[in-house]
Amino acid sequence: MNEDLVISVYPYVPLMLGLAVLASTFLRLDRKSSLTKLIILAACVLIPFLPVDDIDLGRYYLSVVGHVSATSTLLLAAILYQRIAGRNLLAQGELTILASIISVGSALLYASAFGLIGFNAFELGFGSLVLFSVLLAINVLLFGFGKYFTGCMISLTVIAYNVNLLDSLNYWDYFTDPPLAVLSGSWLIFSLYRSLFRAERSRVSA
Amino acid sequence: MSALRLFHKPSNAVSGILSLLCLAAFVPVFLETLFRPSASADIEIPADTCPVRPGPAGPFHSAGFIEDIESDEVSVHSATMARLGNGKLLAAWFEGSHEGAPDVAIHAAAWDKAAKRWLPPMVLVTREKAQAEIGRFIRKIGNPVLFTDHRKRTWLFFVTVTIGGWSGSDVNFKYTDDSGKTWSPAKRLKTAPIPHSGTLVRGNPFEFADGSIALPVYREYGRFSFSELVRINSEGEVIGKVRIGDSNSRGMQPSIVALDGKNAIGFLRPRGEEPMRIMRTTTDNGGVTWTLPTDTELRNPDAGVAAMRLASGSLMMVYNDSVLDRNNLRMSVSNDLGATWRQVYSFEDDVLSEAGYSYPNLYQNCDGEVHLLYTWRRKKIKHIVFNASWVNSAR
Numbered sequence: 045m046n047e048d049l050v051i052s053v054y055p056y057v058p059l060m061l062g063l064a065v066l067a068s069t070f071l072r073l074d075r076k077s078s079l080t081k082l083i084i085l086a087a088c089v090l091i092p093f094l095p096v097d098d099i100d101l102g103r104y105y106l107s108v109v110g111h112v113s114a115t116s117t118l119l120l121a122a123i124l125y126q127r128i129a130g131r132n133l134l135a136q137g138e139l140t141i142l143a144s145i146i147s148v149g150s151a152l153l154y155a156s157a158f159g160l161i162g163f164n165a166f167e168l169g170f171g172s173l174v175l176f177s178v179l180l181a182i183n184v185l186l187f188g189f190g191k192y193f194t195g196c197m198i199s200l201t202v203i204a205y206n207v208n209l210l211d212s213l214n215y216w217d218y219f220t221d222p223p224l225a226v227l228s229g230s231w232l233i234f235s236l237y238r239s240l241f242r243a244e245r246s247r248v249s250a
Numbered sequence: 251m252s253a254l255r256l257f258h259k260p261s262n263a264v265s266g267i268l269s270l271l272c273l274a275a276f277v278p279v280f281l282e283t284l285f286r287p288s289a290s291a292d293i294e295i296p297a298d299t300c301p302v303r304p305g306p307a308g309p310f311h312s313a314g315f316i317e318d319i320e321s322d323e324v325s326v327h328s329a330t331m332a333r334l335g336n337g338k339l340l341a342a343w344f345e346g347s348h349e350g351a352p353d354v355a356i357h358a359a360a361w362d363k364a365a366k367r368w369l370p371p372m373v374l375v376t377r378e379k380a381q382a383e384i385g386r387f388i389r390k391i392g393n394p395v396l397f398t399d400h401r402k403r404t405w406l407f408f409v410t411v412t413i414g415g416w417s418g419s420d421v422n423f424k425y426t427d428d429s430g431k432t433w434s435p436a437k438r439l440k441t442a443p444i445p446h447s448g449t450l451v452r453g454n455p456f457e458f459a460d461g462s463i464a465l466p467v468y469r470e471y472g473r474f475s476f477s478e479l480v481r482i483n484s485e486g487e488v489i490g491k492v493r494i495g496d497s498n499s500r501g502m503q504p505s506i507v508a509l510d511g512k513n514a515i516g517f518l519r520p521r522g523e524e525p526m527r528i529m530r531t532t533t534d535n536g537g538v539t540w541t542l543p544t545d546t547e548l549r550n551p552d553a554g555v556a557a558m559r560l561a562s563g564s565l566m567m568v569y570n571d572s573v574l575d576r577n578n579l580r581m582s583v584s585n586d587l588g589a590t591w592r593q594v595y596s597f598e599d600d601v602l603s604e605a606g607y608s609y610p611n612l613y614q615n616c617d618g619e620v621h622l623l624y625t626w627r628r629k630k631i632k633h634i635v636f637n638a639s640w641v642n643s644a645r
Contacts, residue, residue: 104387106386159476166442187268
């Protein structure tokens, strides 16, 4: 397939997936007939191309969010798979690990992007040996401890970077984006609160 | 085998293959990193300042306007210039009902050297056209910057805003390979990991020895601002970015003078911080790191400055010599790389002007002619041509 075509069409994919996730959540797609599922999913594919003014809806969305990382796209795909097929690809423990990795990376990146710290994290994204060595080490550990989904997610973002899927030479664009960073941080705080609450409850009941 | 089993309970063989495949994804990126040239490239004298041939020996100086029409309906600002591939000088600026209005467009005009006049202006970029080409909603258009590289490709970098004010700016570009007859579709430059990162352009770019372009940019978040140097490859992809100074450094709209080898000097507009002096920063490693900006003796009311190196090696600066307003526009010369300055001429001095004179832009052509453009009372773009002899006689 033409590289330019992939670069111009790919940005719509996360929006299509996001719409499908919303539809599957609120319309309970898993309980619908195959034909209904197909019609709703087709609508999710077409909605981003609806013209608004002289650009389409998908482009309006991208105007606001900038870009959607490969990680977000993969997570949306995993959630959609779970909603439609009823099978969870991502265990709770893996989600927390992934959220931790994304949160740490994003905190470093965005603090640097706003000029709050002297360290130039953004520059590392341009194929830095240090960044990819760290990622490789994390991946080896993930596979070593059997966290295959998280390991595969990171590898897929590296593959997306290798093929320049997002038309960017900076790896960070593939790894994270602002909404994902906020959600990951919130997930971590929520998980931590829940763990503390459970520990407190078991202490009281004991 | 279901995806569920693949990720949750893979057999030893499957997990081994999966691990190897996933780790193999890192091979291309490591190979590319290992064989990539060093980040520290030599700074070169800008490609569009060809080796200066001696021009007319005597001093000369002339002044005029790009378009000598004054209207209360029109506001113009932020002129820039570069030599096109065919040798003609091209100027660009933004023009509309007022700064930030949806009708603001980037206009351009070419200088007819023989007739010593500007050809009729044309519209290069409108908000609607940029929106269609970039494929993003655009609310307004801002500063343009022109630059011609060693391949005679002329680049137009320009600012757009999707949400909010200038703090939500993005930088975009388009280019021409046929001296302005046709232009490529506009494309967004990804200069930061966040959308609408408040990145703007104003100062002239220069070229590195490897052909990559150094684009001085600045980030503006209200009164908080700082400067960066973005490195772009020949296809317009961002391949690097460094902060000018450190995380505590302020100052915006860097005007960078490439010297030689790995040396350059940058002059920054102070952003409302006492003592309101133009700041100076230097690099001796090809722009990889910059010294902490320090105040020069030159006053500045939080307005753009233009610096340039003359063929003699002296530095020239055009700026507003005030800490309060833009009612004058003066020129100073330095013979010690910007450490000390001597004021040589005043282009404008009008205490009654409300709109003032601002945003100077300098360009030296092959004949040694220096062209100066600046915003004249927000109504016109003023154009002044002079040579080094005139600067010397003005001292």
